[in-house]
Amino acid sequence: MKLDIELNGDNAFAIFDEPRLDAASSVAFRSELLAIVPNQASALAIDLSAVTMIDSSGIGALVSLLKAVGRTGELTLCGVQDPVMAMFEMTRMDKIFSFKPSLDR
Amino acid sequence: MTKFTHLEIQSRLENVAQLGDAVRKAALACGFDDRAAFQVELALVEAVTNVVRHAIGDGGEGTVALEIREEEGEIRLALSDQGKAMDAGLFDAPSLPEIDPERGVEAYPEGGMGIALICAAMDDVEYERVDGTNTLRLVKSIPRPVS
Numbered sequence: 001m002k003l004d005i006e007l008n009g010d011n012a013f014a015i016f017d018e019p020r021l022d023a024a025s026s027v028a029f030r031s032e033l034l035a036i037v038p039n040q041a042s043a044l045a046i047d048l049s050a051v052t053m054i055d056s057s058g059i060g061a062l063v064s065l066l067k068a069v070g071r072t073g074e075l076t077l078c079g080v081q082d083p084v085m086a087m088f089e090m091t092r093m094d095k096i097f098s099f100k101p102s103l104d105r
Numbered sequence: 106m107t108k109f110t111h112l113e114i115q116s117r118l119e120n121v122a123q124l125g126d127a128v129r130k131a132a133l134a135c136g137f138d139d140r141a142a143f144q145v146e147l148a149l150v151e152a153v154t155n156v157v158r159h160a161i162g163d164g165g166e167g168t169v170a171l172e173i174r175e176e177e178g179e180i181r182l183a184l185s186d187q188g189k190a191m192d193a194g195l196f197d198a199p200s201l202p203e204i205d206p207e208r209g210v211e212a213y214p215e216g217g218m219g220i221a222l223i224c225a226a227m228d229d230v231e232y233e234r235v236d237g238t239n240t241l242r243l244v245k246s247i248p249r250p251v252s
Contacts, residue, residue, distance in 0.1 A: 020125075023154045024118040053125060053143070055150045056222055060215035067210050083143035090144075090225055091218060092204035 001028050005036060006105070012041035013105055017050050021058030030061035034068055042073040047103040049079030054087050066096065078103040108134075110173040116161035116188075118154065124171050125150045128182065131173045135180050136247055144226035145180055145245050151219040152184050152241050160188025160239060178247040185240045193232050195220050 002017040014033060018025055037044045044065065048054075062077070069075045078100045080088070088094040112127055114120035128149045132142035153169055161167040167188055174181040199221040202214045224230050229244040 020122055022118075022121065022125075022150060023158070024121065053122075053129075053146060053150065055147060055154065056216065056218040057154070059218070063213045063215045066213065067215075070210065083139045086140045086143055087147060090222060091201055093213075095204055095206050096210075096213060 001025050003029060003032055005032070007036070007041060008105065010042050012036045012044045013047070013103060014044065015047040015050075015103070019050060020053045021048070021051050021061070022053060022055045023057040026057040026061040029058075030064050033065055037065060037068045037075075038070060038073055042069065043076075044069060044074070045076040045078055045100070045103055047078045048084070049081065049102070051084055052081060054084050056091075059087065059091055059093055062097065063093070074098070076100050106177070108173075108175040110175075111170070112173070113168050113170045114153075116157045116163065116165050116167045116169055116186075118157055118163050121150055121153045121157065124153055124169070127171075128173060128180075131175050132180050132245075135175050136178055137180070137245070141245070141247070145182075145243075148223045148226040148230075148243055148245075149182055149184070151223050152243065155191075155219055156184065156186050156188060156239070160186055160191065162188075178249075180245055182243040183240055184243070185238055187238055190234045191232060191239060193234075196224065196230055196232055199224055201225060 004015045006013045066075050076098045079102050125146045129142050129146040132145040156169050157163050170185045172183040201221045227243045227245045231242045
């Protein structure tokens with residue numbers, strides 16, 4: 001799994017450079033980022049622009065991260081492709097995540 | 106024109122992508138748009154992941170077989186395995202979670218959405234177990250414009 005993480009003060013930026021956030025990749029994705037939030041950073045932005053497939057395991061990993069950042073932190077999903085956005089809409093998770101067109105550092 | 110494709114994988118999570126990629130390509134070839142083709146792949150990926158995790162086991166002895174039938178405007182998938190039987194009742198009107206942003210973040214589900222997603226993504230979902238073989242049939246058609 002290719003996941004690059006950069007820390008800048010209280011902000012973490014992650015680039016998930018894989019086409020699939022699914023049952024095969026989401027366990028490592030989740031555990032690597034849970035090592036960052038909330039202890040090393042309270043705000044996390046994840047670039048998902050390479051992702052063409054996300055399944056319920058992938059969405060579940062993102063929900064875990066949302067719980068980890070809590071009410072005081074921030075989780076932003078960047079560059080989500082349109083077909084992948086269909087998954088967020090089907091699960092109504094589009095209402096609970098923050099989205100940005102690209103990763104701003 | 107009808108096209109049939111038969112694929113088979115060993116029961117491992119890292120192999121699910123092979124079937125997903127093939128189904129996405131087939132859905133696009135049938136004329137589905139990018140979002141609908143994503144949904145067809147999503148349904149298949151959720152179904153295969155269920156088989157690998159619950160019917161055979163990740164890395165377990167057994168294969169998952171997929172038949173893809175492509176027609177103009179319609180795709181039919183038949184997924185079969187000889188693993189444990191599924192509870193057929195799981196496919197009776199499953200629903201996706203209600204998300205209320207006003208509720209605390211702890212209320213949001215992290216799992217258990219797979220079957221509801223399969224049913225939401227496809228037009229028709231049928232499960233049967235005959236002589237020790239599980240078969241899940243998934244069908245999706247492109248809606249015809251109202252004339």
